Amino acid sequence: MSPASPETPTGRPPSAALADPPVIAPGHTFATISDKISAIVLTRGTPLGWFVGFGIAFAFMMLFLMTVTWLLIKGVGIWGINVPVAWGFAIVNFVWWIGIGxxxxxxxxxxxxxxxxxxxxxxxxxxxxxxxxxxxxxxxPVLHMGRPWLAYWLFPYPNSMSIWPQFRSPLVWDVFAVSTYATVSALFWFVGLVPDLATLRDRARSTTGRVIYGVLALGWRGSARHWARYEAAYLLLAGLATPLVISVHTVVSFDFAIALVPGWHSTIFPPYFVAGAIYSGFAMVLTLAIPIRAAYGLKDFITDRHLENMAKIMLATGLIVAYGYSMEAFISWYSGNTYERFMYWNRMTGPYWPAFWALIATNIVTPQLLWLKRVRHNIPLLFVISLIVNTGMWLERFVIIVTSLHRDFLPSSWGMYSPTMWDWFTYLGTMGLFVTLLLLFLRFLPMISIFEMRTLLPESKVKE
Amino acid sequence: MLYGLMAEFDNPDTLVAASRRAHQEGYRQLDAYTPFPIEELHEALDIHHTSMPLLVLIGGIVGGVTGYSLEYWVSVVAYPLNIGGRPFHSWPAFIPVTFEMTVLFAAITAVFGMLALNKLPMPYHPVFNAPRFALATRDRFFLCIEAKDRKFDATATRRFLESFGPREVTDVEQ
Structure with missing residues (x-):
């Protein structure tokens, strides 16, 4: 935001900016940005592809409801979990989804x-x-509890049983971390939406649209005094969300690292979980952004430079994850601890060896392609890599959870884990829920921040 | 009843110039309405630093103290449990929840504090009566000098606003 170089969005000198592809295509004005983004919601009509996608996603969401109903009737026995692997797909998917976020x-x-x-x-x-x-x-985690209707027992509240949560347990920390994260993310998102909801309110032609967006916009009128507090609040929220997001995956990693199980009990977990979360999240942003910008013709706003930047972040965080894996391997050897050494050897050569080597191939080897500028500019290839990384990050959690649990200290308590069809249905079902919500969002709310896009234009800078 | 006079500008430069000049002329009951935040307006309209940071700090401290005291009271007073021989008051284990509660309370204070100080939600406001005000959320920049200002004079203020070459100056009804 340096006033000295208004035409360079990154604040670098103009010569460097000329070499970079722009973050917004030339020829746009305040009006065209507002109209183009709000038209997707208000006037352009719903594309046929949206209905097709929504139909499929909705079907999977119904599959999820069916699975949950069966789970409530029969209990968690319908899943493949059992002692010693009591944390199967449920926790793999929990960590995978929260990382994406x-x-x-x-x-x-x-x-x-x-x-x-x-x-x-x-x-x-x-x-x-x-x-x-x-x-x-x-x-x-709620469904995994077995009696999800008692999930509120996780929260501290005065109850007739006179019992309270055990605050030394990372699982209780998780409750606080994830619920705080969900609340703060929702607030942050809504605050960012308010000025754009006002734009939709003022651009809507139907009475229903005006009323609904009007109520949601809270009477926003763009007053300079309001903007001053708004910007302060937004910046403070960003400052709060930054340590929060790091703490959330740190606490998720504590679920493992605080336990004594070989393969979990490791101090590298917090940093490499956080890096892995960002890695998988950027992969998911690419997986979503590439088809969305093509379907809605938003290449002016989500430019190739955006995709390239995200690819670079993926490469960087992917390397941190690779470092995490090598440290895990090194420490298990260097510790001289029999159980640790066995754990890593078993990961590489034991019954789940295909999962481990697939993990290395998808998560460590494939993203190395992103070193090449040609690859970062090849959009279809970038899309494929993002899907591979999403799979890789899922495999990572599978390897950590299943291979660590299935062979612990006593060979007499060893066992195997394999998911049932209900495990797969639950997982696919949440994907349906995710895509359903995402498609509803694309249809009814501005998918790009209109007011922030206006500030990218050179004429938004006051010349005096 | 007249609420004020509203001038509509094409670009932020004129709006900032007009706002600064109006403030220098002694107008105090005025506000600018823009489709995106404009930092220069703070100084032009003499909008001082907000109390947001202080509020959020207080919210965070309250959250942190609440979180830690809850954990202390639960683990030491209400429901002491021996977990692997650790002390009842095992403070390092209490840090994650304390931290999360600090962030939660601070963030809630930031959002609801901002809305409260801005007096939002406010479904009705006279400026919405200006016929072209809907463009304030698209590509136009408005300056409204309110009738309650001591210096306000329907003719002189209109002439003052017109001197900046706005697209138009309209009366805003209460």
Whole structure:
């Protein structure tokens, strides 16, 4: 935001900016930005593809409801979990979803604090992705409890049983971390939406639209005094969300690291879980952004430069994850501890070896392609890599949870884990829930922050 | 009844110039309405630093103290449990929840504090009566000098606003 170089969105000298592809295509004005983004919601009509996608996603969401109903009738025995692997798909999927959410907060909060203005066209739907991913994530531990209707027992409240949560347990920390994360993400998202909801209110032609967007816009009128407090609040929220997002995945990693199980009890877990979360989140943003910008013709706003930047972040966080894996391997050897050494050897050569080597191939080897500029500019290839990384990050959690639990200290208590069809249905079902929510969001709310996009134009800078 | 006079500008530059000039002329009951935040308006309209940071700090402290005291009271007073021989008051284990509660309370204070100080939600406001005000959320920049200002004079103020070459100056009814 340096006034000295108004035409360079990154604040670099103009010569460097000329070499970079722009963050917004030339020829746009305040009016065209407002109209183009709000038209998707208000006037352009719903594309046929939306209905097809919604139909499929809705069917999967119904599959989820069916599965949950069967789960409530029969109990968690319908899943493949049993002692010693009591944490199967439910926790794998919980960690996978919550990790995906982290990129949204990173884009909206950390990149805001770092003045990375290219974030402005992707932050809104990345935040929406966070919210919906956290909603999917939250399902799993609750359903995994066996009696989900008693989930409120996790919270401290005065009750007739005179019992209270055990605050030395990382599982209780998790309750606080995830519920705080969900609340703060929702608030952050809504605050960002208010000025754009006012735009929709003023542009809506139907009475229903005016009333609904009007109520949601809270009577926003763009007063300079309001903007001053708004910006202060937004910046403070970003400052709060930044340590929050790091703490959330740290606490999730504590669920493992605080336990004594070989393969879990490791101090590298918090940093490499956080990096892995951001890694998988950016992969998911790419998976979503590439088809969305093509379907809605938003290449003016979500430019190739955005995709390239995200690919670079993926590469960087992917390397941190690779470092995490190598440290895990090194420490298990260097510790000289029999159980630790056995654990890693078993991961590589034991019954789940295909999962481990697939993890290395998808998560460590594949993203190395992103070193090449040609790959970062090849959009279809980028899309494929993002899908591979999403799979890889899922495999990571599978390997950590299943291979660590299935062979613990006593060979007499060893066992195997394999998911049942109900495990797969629950997982696919939450994907249906995620895509359903995302498609509703794309249809009814502005997917790009309109007011922030206006500030990217050179004429938004006051010349005196 | 007249609420004020509203001038509509094409660009932020003129709006900032007009706002600064109006403030220098002694107008105090005035506000600018823009489609995006404009930092220069703070100084032009003499909008001082907000109390938001202080509020959020207080919210955070209240949250942190609440979180820690809850954990202390539950683990030491209400329901002491021996977990692997650890002390009842095992403070390092209480830090994550304390931290989360700090962030939660601070964030809630930031959002609801901002809305409360801005007096939102406010479904009705006279400025919405200006016929072209809907453009304030699209691409136009408005300056409204309110009738309750001591210096306000229907003719002189209109002439003052017109001197900046706005698209138009309209009466805003109460």
């Amino acid at each position: 982290h990129a949204g907060t990173l884009i909206s909060a950390i990149l805001l604090l770092l003045h990375q203005r290219w974030r402005m066209s992707i932050n809104r739907f990345a935040e929406a992705m966070t919210l919906f991913a956290v909603a999917c994530a939250g399902m799993f």
